[in-house]
Amino acid sequence: MKDFEMTQVQLDVLMDAIKPAPLIALNSGLGMSQQQRANFAWERLGNELGFEHMTVQPNGKGNRFFKAKEKPVECKGLEIGDGNFSGCDQSQGDCPICGK
């Protein structure tokens, strides 16, 4: 587990996602339950910050702080067109993205 800190903006997005849905949702979360929207928001944050969103636990430091399992960052290399990539799968010769 690793300690993470989200920004105030990220917290706002999260809080907005998990509040009860308005009766008529015009633009957001239509058809999704509150739980689904919460999971979705956490998943997106996990992708941004690099953690497994289902492993999140409070760490007692406050709203913006939590601990979670780190997600290995997947490097795809640099796309050079037609679905071809330069560098990575954990390239041994200077991947242009991760440098491995």
Ligand SMILES: [Zn+2]
């Ligand atoms: Zn790479």
